Amino acid sequence: LTMEMKDSGSVVLTAYHPHSPARIPGVEQSFVQDIPAGHSPSSRKSLSRCRRINRMLSNESVPPAFSRSNSQASMDSTSMEDFWCEVESIKESREDGSEEAMLLEFKPADEGELEAEWLQDVGLSTLISGAEEEDGQALLSTLTRTQAAAVQKRYNTYTQTLRKKNKHTVRDVRDIFGTSDSSPTFETVPVSPVSSNGIQLPGQKPVWKSVSSKSCLDCGIDKGSPSIMEELSYDVSFSESITVLPKTQEWTKNQRFKKEDSALPKFIVRKSRFGLTEVGGLSPEDMKKIRYLSLIELTAFYDALGVELKRNRVERVRGRENGLFGVPLTVLLDNDQKKVPGIKVPLIFQKLLLKLEETGLETEGILRVPGSASRVKNLHQELEAKFYEDAFDWDQVRNNDAAGLLKMFIRELPSPLFTVEYLPAFITLVEKISKIKLQLQALHLLIMLMPEANRDTAKAFLQFLKKVVANEGKNKMNLWNVSMIVAPNLFIYKGKRANQQEMQAAATTAHIVRLLIRYQDILWTVPSFLISQVRKMNEAAMNNSKRQLMFDKGVRKLLRRKTMERERPERPEGAVTFPPYLQSDIPEGVIRVYAPLHSKVSMAIQLNSQTKAKDILARFHCENSRGSSQNMRGQIQSLHEIGGNIGQHCLDPDAFMLDVYRANPQAEWVIKPKAS
Numbered sequence: 001l002t003m004e005m006k007d008s009g010s011v012v013l014t015a016y017h018p019h020s021p022a023r024i025p026g027v028e029q030s031f032v033q034d035i036p037a038g039h040s041p042s043s044r045k046s047l048s049r050c051r052r053i054n055r056m057l058s059n060e061s062v063p064p065a066f067s068r069s070n071s072q073a074s075m076d077s078t079s080m081e082d083f084w085c086e087v088e089s090i091k092e093s094r095e096d097g098s099e100e101a102m103l104l105e106f107k108p109a110d111e112g113e114l115e116a117e118w119l120q121d122v123g124l125s126t127l128i129s130g131a132e133e134e135d136g137q138a139l140l141s142t143l144t145r146t147q148a149a150a151v152q153k154r155y156n157t158y159t160q161t162l163r164k165k166n167k168h169t170v171r172d173v174r175d176i177f178g179t180s181d182s183s184p185t186f187e188t189v190p191v192s193p194v195s196s197n198g199i200q201l202p203g204q205k206p207v208w209k210s211v212s213s214k215s216c217l218d219c220g221i222d223k224g225s226p227s228i229m230e231e232l233s234y235d236v237s238f239s240e241s242i243t244v245l246p247k248t249q250e251w252t253k254n255q256r257f258k259k260e261d262s263a264l265p266k267f268i269v270r271k272s273r274f275g276l277t278e279v280g281g282l283s284p285e286d287m288k289k290i291r292y293l294s295l296i297e298l299t300a301f302y303d304a305l306g307v308e309l310k311r312n313r314v315e316r317v318r319g320r321e322n323g324l325f326g327v328p329l330t331v332l333l334d335n336d337q338k339k340v341p342g343i344k345v346p347l348i349f350q351k352l353l354l355k356l357e358e359t360g361l362e363t364e365g366i367l368r369v370p371g372s373a374s375r376v377k378n379l380h381q382e383l384e385a386k387f388y389e390d391a392f393d394w395d396q397v398r399n400n401d402a403a404g405l406l407k408m409f410i411r412e413l414p415s416p417l418f419t420v421e422y423l424p425a426f427i428t429l430v431e432k433i434s435k436i437k438l439q440l441q442a443l444h445l446l447i448m449l450m451p452e453a454n455r456d457t458a459k460a461f462l463q464f465l466k467k468v469v470a471n472e473g474k475n476k477m478n479l480w481n482v483s484m485i486v487a488p489n490l491f492i493y494k495g496k497r498a499n500q501q502e503m504q505a506a507a508t509t510a511h512i513v514r515l516l517i518r519y520q521d522i523l524w525t526v527p528s529f530l531i532s533q534v535r536k537m538n539e540a541a542m543n544n545s546k547r548q549l550m551f552d553k554g555v556r557k558l559l560r561r562k563t564m565e566r567e568r569p570e571r572p573e574g575a576v577t578f579p580p581y582l583q584s585d586i587p588e589g590v591i592r593v594y595a596p597l598h599s600k601v602s603m604a605i606q607l608n609s610q611t612k613a614k615d616i617l618a619r620f621h622c623e624n625s626r627g628s629s630q631n632m633r634g635q636i637q638s639l640h641e642i643g644g645n646i647g648q649h650c651l652d653p654d655a656f657m658l659d660v661y662r663a664n665p666q667a668e669w670v671i672k673p674k675a676s
Contacts, residue, residue: 112161275652
C-alpha cells in the first residue's frame with residue numbers, strides 16, 4: 001500500500017469514526033431522514049465526495065505517473081462506493097476531533113540495516129555477532145534449499161555492506177554456507193514430501209483425508225454457481241513447490257478479480273496422518289520458532305516468485321498505558337489477565353463482539369450503516385469511565401453504535417492489528433501475485449508472523465465477520481460488502497493527504513480482507529512442514545546440549561558416580577508427575593496416557609496403524625463417564641503430546657497415534673482441556 005511520507009519521514013495512521021449514509025437499497029432515503037440535523041449536511045457532503053472520488057477513479061485519462069492498479073481496473077466505481085464513503089468518514093471524524101490520529105515514525109534504512117534486522121528477526125543474530133550459538137546452528141540445520149538461499153542472500157548483502165563501510169571483521173559467508181558454490185554445507189530438509197509433523201518413515205505412504213474450507217465456512221456463495229476446486233498441501237515448503245515462475249507481464253495482463261463470492265476457489269486441504277494443528281495448539285517456545293521459520297520461508301517464497309518482500313521500519317509507538325481505546329493490545333491483556341487469568345482477547349473487544357453477535361447479526365446494513373456520531377462519542381467516554389467497574393449498561397447501546405465502537409477500537413490501536421512492518425507485503429501479495437492459491441500461501445505465512453496478541457484478536461474479529469456474512473439473507477451484507485467496509489479500518493494510512501496510488505489500492509485491500517474472512521479456517525492452522533522443521537530444531541538443540549555435556553569434566557564425574565542410576569531427562573513445562581509405578585518402562589508401540597482430571601488417571605494403550613487420538617479420548621471417556629470431576633464436564637478434552645522433540649502439541653482428533661509416536665517416542669501423552 002503506497003504511503004505518503006511527510007518531510008520528517010512520518011506517516012499518520014488515521015483514527016476515525018464512520019457516519020456516512022448507507023447505500024442499502026430501500027433504506028438510504030429513510031436513513032438520511034433519521035440523521036440528526038447537526039450531521040445531515042456533512043453526511044450528504046460525504047456521499048457526494050465519495051461519488052466524485054469514484055468518478056475520478058473511473059476516468060480513463062489518469063496521468064501516466066499514477067499507473068492504474070490492476071485490481072482497481074477490474075472494479076467498476078459503483079462497487080467501491082461503500083469503501084470511499086467509509087474513507088471519507090475517516091477524514092471527517094478526524095477533522096471534528098471525534099478521534100485522535102496516531103503518528104507513526106518510519107525510520108529511514110541505511111544500506112545493510114534491513115538485512116541485519118532481518119537476520120535478527122529470524123533468530124540468526126549469531127551470524128552478526130559471530131558467536132557460536134547453538135540455537136542459530138540448530139535453525140540453520142533445518143532449512144530447505146530455498147530457505148537456505150534466502151538466508152545466504154541476505155547475509156551476503158549484509159557482509160558486503162559492512163566491508164564497504166570498513167566496519168569490524170565479519171564471518172566469511174563460505175564459513176557458514178560452503179566453500180566453492182552457493183549451496184549450503186549443512187543438511188537441508190528434503191524437497192520430497194515428508195510426514196506432516198515428524199520424520200519420514202521408511203516405506204510409508206501418506207494417507208490423505210480431504211477437509212474442505214467450505215465445510216467450515218459458508219460465505220453466502222450461490223449454491224447453483226460452479227466453484228473452482230483446488231488442492232492445498234502443507235507437507236512441502238511453499239517456496240519449494242514453485243516449479244514454474246509466472247511471467248511478470250502476464251500478471252499485469254491477467255490481474256483481474258470479480259466481486260462475486262463464487263469467483264473464489266474452493267480449497268481442499270490435504271490432511272495427513274498427523275492431522276492439522278491449530279495456531280493455539282503449540283507451546284509459546286515452539287511458536288517463536290514457527291515465527292522465525294515463517295519469515296525465512298516467506299522471504300524464500302517471494303524470492304522464488306521474483307517479488308520484493310517490502311517491509312516498513314517503524315519506531316515503536318507506546319500508546320496509552322491505561323483505559324480501553326488507544327491502548328496496545330499487550331497492555332490491555334496484561335490488565336485484563338489480572339481479572340480473568342489466561343484471557344487471549346481484550347475484554348472490551350470480546351464484549352463488543354458479544355453484543356453484536358447477540359443482537360446485531362440480523363440488523364440490515366450492520367457495519368455499513370453508521371450510528372450517531374454524538375452517541376458513539378458519549379458511549380466511548382462512558383465505557384472508559386465505567387467498563388472495569390461493571391457499571392456500564394450495554395442494553396442502552398444500539399447495534400449500529402456498537403459496530404461503530406468496534407471499528408473505532410481497531411482504528412485507535414497504537415499499532416495496526418495487522419502489524420505495520422509487513423503491511424506492504426500484504427498489499428504486494430495481491431498486486432504482484434495473480435494466482436489466488438499463491439496469494440493464500442503468502443497470506444498464511446504472514447499470519448504466522450503476527451504477534452500472539454494481534455493474531456488472537458484478529459482471529460476473534462474474523463470469526464465475527466464470518467457470522468455477519470452467514471446472515472446475509474437478513475442483514476444484506478455479503479462477503480464483498482463486509483470486506484469493503486472493513487478494509488479501510490485495517491489498511492488505510494494517510495500522510496497530509498491521500499495520494500492517487502493509495503486510492504487505487506482500494507480493491508486490493510478489500511480483496512485481502514475477503515481472503516482473510518473466506519479462508520480463515522485454513523489461515524489459522526500451522527503449516528505442517530514448519531512443525532516438522534521445529535521438531536528438527538529441537539532435536540538438533542538437544543544433540544548439541546548432549547555433546548556439550550560430554551566435554552564438561554564436572555558432569556563426567558557426576559555421571560560416573562551415578563552410573564547405576566537411570567538417567568531421567570528434565571520434564572518440559574506442562575508435563576505431569578506421576579508415581580513411580582506409573583513410570584515403568586513401556587514396550588514398543590504401547591503408550592501410557594495420563595488424564596489428571598479423570599477418575600482413572602492413567603491407562604496403557606497398545607497402538608496399531610489405525611488408532612487415532614479421538615479413539616483414545618473415547619476410551620477414557622467410556623472408562624470415566626461416571627467418575628469424572630465436575631469441573632471437567634462441559635470442557636473440550638484433547639490429547640496432548642508433551643516433551644521429546646516438541647514443547648507441547650495439541651493433537652488433531654484424526655491424528656494417527658502410531659505415526660505421531662514414532663515421530664516422537666520420548667513424548668508424554670496427556671489428556672487435558674483444550675486451550676480456548
